[in-house]
Amino acid sequence: MNKATRTKIQAQAPGKLFIAGEYAVVDGAPAIIVAVDRYLKVTVTPTDATGSLTSSQQPDLSFSWTRQAGRIVFSQHQPFTLVVTAMQMAEDYLSDCGISVTDEVYALQIESELDDEITGQKYGLGSSGAVTVAVIRAILTYFGQPAPAMLVYKLAVLTQLKLQLKGSFGDLAASSFGGWIAYCRPDKDWLLRAMAEQTIWQITDQAWPDLQVESLSLPAELKLLVGWTKSVASTEDLVGQMQQALSEEDKIQVHQDFLAKSHSCVDGLIAGFKRGDKNAILAGLRQNRQILQAYAKQVGFVIETPALISLMTLAEEVGAASKTSGAGGGDCGICLLETPEQEVQIRLVWKRAGILPLDLTPAKSQD
Numbered sequence: 001m002n003k004a005t006r007t008k009i010q011a012q013a014p015g016k017l018f019i020a021g022e023y024a025v026v027d028g029a030p031a032i033i034v035a036v037d038r039y040l041k042v043t044v045t046p047t048d049a050t051g052s053l054t055s056s057q058q059p060d061l062s063f064s065w066t067r068q069a070g071r072i073v074f075s076q077h078q079p080f081t082l083v084v085t086a087m088q089m090a091e092d093y094l095s096d097c098g099i100s101v102t103d104e105v106y107a108l109q110i111e112s113e114l115d116d117e118i119t120g121q122k123y124g125l126g127s128s129g130a131v132t133v134a135v136i137r138a139i140l141t142y143f144g145q146p147a148p149a150m151l152v153y154k155l156a157v158l159t160q161l162k163l164q165l166k167g168s169f170g171d172l173a174a175s176s177f178g179g180w181i182a183y184c185r186p187d188k189d190w191l192l193r194a195m196a197e198q199t200i201w202q203i204t205d206q207a208w209p210d211l212q213v214e215s216l217s218l219p220a221e222l223k224l225l226v227g228w229t230k231s232v233a234s235t236e237d238l239v240g241q242m243q244q245a246l247s248e249e250d251k252i253q254v255h256q257d258f259l260a261k262s263h264s265c266v267d268g269l270i271a272g273f274k275r276g277d278k279n280a281i282l283a284g285l286r287q288n289r290q291i292l293q294a295y296a297k298q299v300g301f302v303i304e305t306p307a308l309i310s311l312m313t314l315a316e317e318v319g320a321a322s323k324t325s326g327a328g329g330g331d332c333g334i335c336l337l338e339t340p341e342q343e344v345q346i347r348l349v350w351k352r353a354g355i356l357p358l359d360l361t362p363a364k365s366q367d
Contacts, residue, residue, distance in 0.1 A: 006046040006104070006106075006142065007046070008043065008044070008045045008046070009043070009044050009138065009141050009142050010041060010042065010043045010044075010138070011041070011042050011044075011134055011137040011138035011141050011147070012039040012040065012041040012042070012134055012137075013039065013040050013129075013130040013131070013133035013134035013137065013175040013176070014035040014036055014037060014038065014039050014040075014130065014174070014175055014178060014363035015035070015036050015038045015039070015040070015113075015114045015125025015126050015127070015130055015175070016033055016034065016035050016036065016125060016126040016129065016130075016170075016171050016174035016175055017033070017034050017036055017125065017224075017226060017325045017326065017332060017334060017360075018031060018032075018033050018170065018325050018326045019031075019032040019033060019034055019180075019224075019285070019325070019334065020032045020265070020266050020269050020284065020285060020288040020323075021183075021262055021266040021288070022292065022324075022325075022326055022327065023258075023262075023292070023295070024258065024259050024262035024263065024266075025168040025170055025183065025184070025185060026166075026167060026168045026185070027255075027259055028184060028185060028210060028259075029184070029259050029262050029263040029266065030182055030183065030184050030212070030263065030266045030267060030270065031168070031170055031182075031183050031184075031266060032180065032181070032182055032183070032216065032266060032269055032270065032273070033170050033171075033173065033174040033180075033181055033183055034174065034179070034180045034181075034218075034224065034362050035174040035175060035177070035178045035179060035180075035181075035362065035363035036125060036226075036360040036361065036362060036363055037360060037361050037362070037363045038113040038114050038125055038360060039113050039114075039130070039134075039363075040110065040111070040112045040113065040114055040127065040130035040131050040134045041110070041111045041112075041113075041134065042108060042109070042110055042111075042131075042134040042135050042137070042138040043107075043108070043109040043111070043138070044106050044107070044108050044109075044138050044139065044141075044142040045106060045107045045109075046104070046106055046107075047105050047106055047107050048105075049066075049105070050064050050065070050066055050105060051064065051065045051066065051072070051105035051106050051107060051108070052064055052065070052107045052108070053065065053074075053078065053080060053083065053084070053107075053108050053109075053110075054107070054108075054109045054110070055080065055083075055109070055110040055111075055112075056110060056111040056112055057110075057112060057115070058079075063075075063076065063078040063080070064076075065105070066105065067102060067103070067105065070095075070102030070103075071088065071102075072084060072087055072088055072091070081163065082128060082131065082132060082159070082160075082163065083108075083110065083131060083135055085159050085162055085163055086131070086132045086135040086136050086139075086155075086156070086159045087108065087135055087139060089136065089155050089158055089159045089162070089200070090135070090136045090139035090140055090155060091139060092200050093140075093155055093200045093201060093204065094139075094140070094143055094145060096199045096200050096201035096202075097145070097201055099143060099145065101143055106142065108135070108138070110131060110134075110135075112127060112130075112131075114126070114127045114130060115127070124228075124325070124326055124327075124331025124332045125332075126171035126174070126175065126326075128165075128171070129156070129169075129171030129172045129174070129175050130171070130175045132156040132159050132160060132172060132175075133152055133153070133156050133172055133175040133176050134175075136152050136155045136156055136159070137152050140152070149176045149177045149178075149366040150176070150213075151204055152176045153169075153172055153173055153176035153177070153213070154203070154204045154208070155200070155204060156169070156172040156175075156176065157169045157172055157186065157191070158191075158195065158200065158203065158204075160172070161188070161191060161192065161195065162195070168183075168185040169185055169186070170183050170185065173213050176366065177213055177215070177365060177366050178362075178363045178364050178365040178366040179215055179216075179362055179363065179364065179365035179366075180215065180216040180217060180218055180273070180362060181213055181214060181215060181216060182212065182213075182214040182216055182266075182270045182273075183212065183213055183214075184210060184211065184212040185210065185211065186208040186209060186210050186211035187208070187209040187210045187211075190208070190209050191203070191208070214270075215365060216270065216273040216274070217273065217276075218273070218281075218336075218362070219273075219276045219277070219278045219281070221278045221338055222278050222281065222282075222336050222337070222338060223336070223337055223338075223343065224334060224335075224336060224360070224361075224362070225315075225320070225334070225335050225336075225337055225343060225346060225347075225357065226325070226332050226333075226334050226357070226358045226360050227311045227315075227332065227333050227334075227335075227350050227355045227356065227357055227358070228331070228332050228355065228356045228357075228358050229305065229307035229308055229311060229331065229332070229333065229355060230307075230354070230355075230356060231305065231307060231331065251298070251299055254295070254298045254299060255299070258291065258294075258295040258298075261291045262288070262291055262292075265284055265287050265288050265291055266284075266288065268280065268284050268287075269281060269284035269285070269288070272284055278338070281321075281336065282321040282336060283321075285321040285322075285323055285336060286321050286323070288323060289312070289322070289323035289324070292323070292324070303324055303327075304324060307354075307355070308324050308333050310353050310355070311333040311350065311353070311355050312324070312333055312335070314346065314349045314350060314353060314355075315333075315335035315337075315346050315350075316335075317349075318337075318342050318345045318346050318349070319337070319338070319342055320335035320336060320337040320338075320342055320346060321335060321336045322334065322335035322336075323335075332358070333355075
């Protein structure tokens with residue numbers, strides 16, 4: 001495909017929910033994550049002299065860009081550093097592959113389903129991860145190149161590392177691969193060294209130490225239900241809060257014990273998924289909540305807010321297994337239930353408590 005034949009394209013990435021393994025996943029322990037069917041969509045349209053960047057979150061604003069020495073340069077300050085970095089990362093990869101992109105401009109438009117339509121509040125479905133993945137997938141597709149899940153994930157990780165973002169990149173994996181996944185993050189130190197010494201193509205074209213992404217299937221007897229507390233938590237802030245608390249020497253052992261317990265628990269959960277053992281999955285979810293509760297109490301930070309405690313208590317009273325999802329401190333709680341009657345009852349008691357049940361189902365796997 002050449003410049004004369006470029007056409008408008010659209011790519012998308014799903015949001016995500018952590019099911020188990022939060023916090024420990026940052027230090028290399030496994031996690032279970034599910035992509036959900038709320039999407040962030042990116043449309044790329046060919047233009048002539050000037051490119052543009054727009055977002056549904058700020059519909060009245062449009063930011064123009066051109067090329068300087070082949071790179072993307074905006075004519076004014078814009079609040080989309082992550083998006084622009086993802087655009088440039090995808091273009092740099094294409095250039096490494098011998099694909100010329102530097103004489104073209106385009107309009108890039110972002111539309112998100114990951115926020116509340118009325119208030120604009122985030123549901124906690126991983127919007128920063130989804131936008132990184134969707135932008136990279138869109139740029140690769142626009143320039144006529146394949147966008148397999150692993151490549152998109154790797155370019156998304158390099159984008160966020162370039163911006164020195166914290167976390168496990170599990171949201172990027174879920175948005176890249178879709179479906180239910182078991183995940184272990186790559187060796188960040190190795191990646192940082194590779195970024196200093198190798199081209200983007202070289203980095204993405206090799207296996208990454210410690211990285212594991214494996215597709216899972218939830219047994220048909222179980223269903224995921226998600227409740228939103230209508231408050232917002234920042235993974236970046238909460239992980240930073242955790243690290244600050246753990247800087248004290250006397251808490252290092254607590255952290256190591258937590259990692260070991262979480263690792264063992266999530267390994268058991270993954271085995272339960274692979275066997276299709278619903279009882280092992282329900283028990284493992286409850287155990288992971290207990291491990292997180294104990295750890296939060298020991299190191300002195302909040303995962304379970306009163307609203308989340310209410311959400312989980314109400315679900316457990318109906319017989320479902322329930323826990324927080326992701327950073328905690330707000331956002332969403334989840335439960336796994338077994339019968340339609342349980343779902344009806346949980347939705348009812350959640351609504352009475354001011355908790356919004358979200359109509360989410362697992363997103364289709366990408367590869």
